[in-house]
Amino acid sequence: xxxxxxxxxxxxxxxxxxxTLLCAQDMNHEYMYWYRQDPGMGLRLIxxxxxxxxxxxxxxxxxxxxxxxxxxxxxxxxxxxxxSQTSVYFCASNALGGxxxxxxxxxxxxxxxxxxxx
Amino acid sequence: AQSVTQLDSHVSVSEGTPVLLRCNYSSSYSPSLFWxxxxxxxxxxxxxxxxxxxxxxxxxxxxxxEFKKSETSFHLTKPSAHMSDAAEYFCxxxxxxxxxxxxxxGTSLTVIP
Numbered sequence: 001x002x003x004x005x006x007x008x009x010x011x012x013x014x015x016x017x018x019x020t021l022l023c024a025q026d027m028n029h030e031y032m033y034w035y036r037q038d039p040g041m042g043l044r045l046i047x048x049x050x051x052x053x054x055x056x057x058x059x060x061x062x063x064x065x066x067x068x069x070x071x072x073x074x075x076x077x078x079x080x081x082x083x084s085q086t087s088v089y090f091c092a093s094n095a096l097g098g099x100x101x102x103x104x105x106x107x108x109x110x111x112x113x114x115x116x117x118x
Numbered sequence: 119a120q121s122v123t124q125l126d127s128h129v130s131v132s133e134g135t136p137v138l139l140r141c142n143y144s145s146s147y148s149p150s151l152f153w154x155x156x157x158x159x160x161x162x163x164x165x166x167x168x169x170x171x172x173x174x175x176x177x178x179x180x181x182x183x184e185f186k187k188s189e190t191s192f193h194l195t196k197p198s199a200h201m202s203d204a205a206e207y208f209c210x211x212x213x214x215x216x217x218x219x220x221x222x223x224g225t226s227l228t229v230i231p
Contacts, residue, residue, distance in 0.1 A: 004161070031217055040127070042208065042223040043162075050217065058218075090161055104150055104169045107210075107219060109161030 002026050006091050006110035013081040013117045021076040021113050023091030030096050032074035033058075033107065034066060036087040043090065049074055081117045089113045120145050122211050124222035132230045137196040139225045141183075141209035144190060149211045151192045153183055156206040156224075165207075168192060170214075179203070204229045 004025045013019055023032065030051050035043040045058030047066040055066045063085060065077045074093075078085060092107040125140040143149060150169045154162040166177025173185040179202075183194045192209060209222040 033219075040223060043221040045218065048217070092162075104214075106152055106164045106167050107154075107162070109154075109163070111159070111161045 004091055004093055004108050004110040006089075006113050008113060009111070010114050011116070013078075013115065015082060015117060017081050018077070018079050019081065019115075020078075021089055021091075021115075023074045023076070023093075023110060025072055025074075025091075025093040025108070027093065027095070027108065028071070029093035029108070030071075031094050031105075032068065033092045034064070034074065034076045035090045035092065036060065037090060037112070038087050046076065046089075081115075083117045085115065086117045087115060089115060120149070120211055120213055120218075120220045122209050122220050122222040124207075124209055124225050126225050127223065128226045128228070130228040130230060131199045133201055134198050137181075137194070137199045137203065137227065139194040139207050139209075139227065141192045141194065141222060142190055143192060143209070143211050145211060145213050147213040147215055149213050151183075151185060152210040152212075152219075153177065153181070153192075153194050154208045154210060156208065158205075162208060165194070199227075199229045201229050201231065203227060 007022045033048040034046040044060045049055045049068040052071040067075045091110045094105040121144045123142045152167045153165040156162045166175045168175045168185045207225045211220045
């Protein structure tokens with residue numbers, strides 16, 4: 001059981017380039033999330049999705065776009081990369097809770113994508 | 119408002135001695151609370167969770183945490199540290215409404231042989 005898989009693992013971009021990070025989960029989870037992790041700042045939510053075809057903004061959405069065309073996949077796009085987007089990106093997913101929210105269901109994380117923008 | 123504060127950015131213990139990693143929280147609702155561990159170049163792995171059942175929660179690898187509402191704390195403990203416990207630990211909260219998680223800034227645990 002693979003859980004949450006992120007590709008690629010590493011990437012170096014030049015300022016202004018674009019790229020897409022792919023997240024795939026095989027647990028049939030409804031909710032999926034993209035976080036970025038920066039030293040001393042913990043994890044900050046970029047965007048999330050509560051189901052196929054739906055997305056919402058998190059704490060730090062600027063400069064990123066997302067899509068959830070299939071339930072198992074959640075894509076994070078950078079249209080024009082900036083050095084401030086150098087970070088480690090984590091995808092996570094969880095299941096619906098007992099009353100329709102995910103709050104009782106812990107997050108399952110991928111192993112991350114280390115992105116450097118020069 | 120929801121927030122998580124991890125009171126120590128770094129903790130260093132000797133192998134075989136107790137571990138205490140401190141987490142305070144603020145929540146407008148009765149929250150669910152979690153501890154995650156992150157080993158180098160890996161994703162976060164769930165250690166344990168509190169979801170309004172027993173206030174003392176047991177997790178994997180001998181870790182425990184106690185939910186103290188009066189102190190708004192959820193500290194992580196382990197009686198005897200092992201070298202393999204060296205990692206980054208994150209406390210997280212989700213209010214029992216909505217589906218957002220709030221993470222602390224992490225505590226780096228060093229275990230000295």
